[in-house]
Amino acid sequence: MHRSDRAGTPASGTVVECRSVCKTFRQRQPSERPRDVLRNLLHPRFRTIEALRGVSFTVNRGEVVAYAGPNGAGKSTTIKLLSGMLAPTSGSVRVLGMDPVADRTRYVGRIGVVFGQRTELWWDHPVAASYEWKRVVWDIPRERFDRMCGVARDILGVGESWNTLARELSLGQRMRADLGMAMLHEPEILFLDEPTLGLDVLAKRSMTRLVQQLSATGSVTVMVTSHDMNELEQLAGRVIFIESGNLAYDGDFASLRREFGDLRRLVLETDSATPPSLPGAELVGSQGMRHEYRLGGGGADVAALLRLAGEQCPVLDVETHRAPIDEVIAGIYEHWGRNRPAGTA
């Protein structure tokens, strides 16, 4: 895939375009009762799973987009649709002006895909051999290959496992090697499906660093799915939330916090084990003379609450901090779970 192959691609504008995308699967529902064995064989029951229900969104060149949602929401299905592995049941998927399934051969030379739970590395070969394999199959010019191998070594630390068999790598080493390999042909779009699953802090940091570096150049578009919301907030300027196959939110993280409750915490240290009563602040717990409150929304008047607390007992120390994004998301999932129509997955 030479640079000249990309000549027709605009340097800016929409690169991913999903319009009313639906994807349904049939799922077998066998009965576990022995008397139903014959029925299971001859007239099995199925239920239709609507993995995606008319999802529409666009992504512009150079954006880093987090694609999030609870388990079974349709994240991996979307990544498979965008990678050309699956065709939508209805609706249209266009990436880089191409249909990922119909134009697969041409298309996949311009994207990179990393699945956290699987590897593209050759299991019984050193990482270096897998990289060489990729060079030949993707027809990567030598200069680009050497340069990108340097990036993989310097930023991802792949050099330490360069001559190690893939099956002997730790999970973190493997994921970094996989990400480095996905970058070798300098894809225009990178799809990362839970790339940090099971990784330790250091491995996560090196992956985050690479994506941030790519993002800074503005030339690579990244779509990343993960359950680690803190990591997504660090990486992406925009988040698309999918829930039960529906697009539930599309915007930035700051707006997400505003829309779904910018939960903040207030911690007071007083000279009493009895927590002060603060209307509008929910007591989360007390540890000795430290009392933690949850403040709802951005409109809480912290100064007024402190005055009120001071009237009840001396306040020795005060801390306020925003709730972790994970807590915001957990609140959203709970809200969705309560409001989900019966019968949906």
Next chain:
Amino acid sequence: MAARILRLWALYAYLDGMWIARDFRSFIFYYLADAVTAVASVAGVLLLAQRFDGIPPWTRDQVVFLLGFGMVARFVPDMLGNYNVLHISRRIGRGQLDHILVQPQPVWMALLTEGFAPFWGLLSLAPGVGLMVWAGQRMGLEATPPWLLAFALNLAGASAALTAYAALWGFAAFFQPRAAEEISGSAVDLMTDLKGFPLDALGPGLRTALVTVIPAGLMAWYPCRALLGLDHGIAALWATPAAAAALCCAACLTFRMGMKRYAQVGSSRYTSFGHRR
């Protein structure tokens, strides 16, 4: 396109060579185990032929030639597609076709090249060729250019028949990924286990079944009958390549159907175990 295929074969030959020669002990034991397997696969029929001075209407030397031919016909698919077409049900059933779909090349090209492992079955090739040469010399076989051409065609046909048959069964994994995960291997075993037997003594119905329903007879028996003059006529020389071509066409059509389905349903199961080495 041909240049790319050659380049990819060279790449996979390199990977195969590196795998075989990863360390001295593995290298020795690997070939030792293969040698034992190769000898075991022909020992039974060879001893029978020796004991009874042939299996009528085959002479002992003709049986040896047939065994050698079968070994080589088995080697070629092993060399070209051991980790792909020959065991395609494993790749489909384990959800590993996705690895091919993210490569910027047609699926057929990936399947044709990715399994290329020339060093892997070397010990099937060497004894097979040796048996044929030895038997050919004892029979006074004249390897004229037309005969060599017919030999090459029939060998290619026998190998293609095995590959297409294994693939045809293997594509069942598109529809039942778990139940059919190992079906290609079973189809290969079925063909391989029967390939070394002269089938002349069987009744016509069984003989026909063994060149159609289970075309094990196409792997060595039928082509060797034609090549060794047990079956006269030009049609006999073309029968194996023609049958193989028909099987290949059926396999290609089934594969297209399977791929259409795969694009709709994908794979709901993925196991990294057994992913290409």
